Amino acid sequence: MLKKFISLSVLLFCYVFISCNSRTQKASENEFINEILPQINIGSLEIENKKSLKVITEKDKTYLVELTSTKEVNDLVEKILEENPSIPISRFSKTNNSYFNHATFYMLIQFLMPFLIIIHLILLWVCLKMILKSPVNESDKLTNTIIVIFVPLLGSIIYLTTKKELNKRPKQSES
Numbered sequence: 001m002l003k004k005f006i007s008l009s010v011l012l013f014c015y016v017f018i019s020c021n022s023r024t025q026k027a028s029e030n031e032f033i034n035e036i037l038p039q040i041n042i043g044s045l046e047i048e049n050k051k052s053l054k055v056i057t058e059k060d061k062t063y064l065v066e067l068t069s070t071k072e073v074n075d076l077v078e079k080i081l082e083e084n085p086s087i088p089i090s091r092f093s094k095t096n097n098s099y100f101n102h103a104t105f106y107m108l109i110q111f112l113m114p115f116l117i118i119i120h121l122i123l124l125w126v127c128l129k130m131i132l133k134s135p136v137n138e139s140d141k142l143t144n145t146i147i148v149i150f151v152p153l154l155g156s157i158i159y160l161t162t163k164k165e166l167n168k169r170p171k172q173s174e175s
Contacts, residue, residue, distance in 0.1 A: 024054075024062040029076060032065045042080060047073055047091045055080075116153065123156035124148060130163065 027036055032055070040061075046054040050070040055063040067073050081087060127148045131141055144163075148155045 024064050026064045026066065029065055029067060029072065032063060033076070033079070036063060037080070042084065042087050045077060045080065045087055045089045047077070047089065050091075053077065120153045120156070123153065123160070127156045127159050131159070134163070 040055075040063075041058045042055055043058040043060075044056045046056065048054060050073060051067055053065045053067065053073055053076060055065065057063075065076065067076065077089065128145065131144045131148065134141065134144075136144075144159055148159050151158070
């Protein structure tokens with residue numbers, strides 16, 4: 001029962017972590033003009049590759065409006081600037097010179113993070129059980145426990161690779 005609860009808790013945490021990670025909301029042009037634009041205060045505009053417009057609000061929420069042509073982008077920017085001409089505009093184009101760019105890296109990290117968390121929790125559980133059952137003295141157990149808990153993932157790997165050497169040391173009697 002406890003194992004099911006722990007596994008469900010980890011899965012729920014991973015789902016919430018991935019779903020709450022994105023701060024950018026995608027919107028169509030009509031949806032943005034009719035529903036979003038009247039309700040927000042725009043802080044700045046970013047035009048990317050002449051086909052998409054990032055609208056950053058004063059509360060740091062980002063809206064991404066994908067358009068099909070440069071003319072549509074310019075028309076939308078003009079419409080926004082009619083209401084508030086002092087909004088700063090940044091124009092830049094991204095070039096994909098490499099197959100593995102930053103967006104791919106962050107997407108890979110978001111995909112792998114739940115698996116790394118699950119692996120870490122499993123290794124932590126295994127190491128803590130092994131530490132408590134080991135025949136070494138209490139100060140060694142405390143040191144190993146601190147390393148395993150406070151050095152995520154790496155601490156567990158360090159313990160598992162060095163545990164044989166630690167367990168072979170004779171247990172010292174307390175004086």
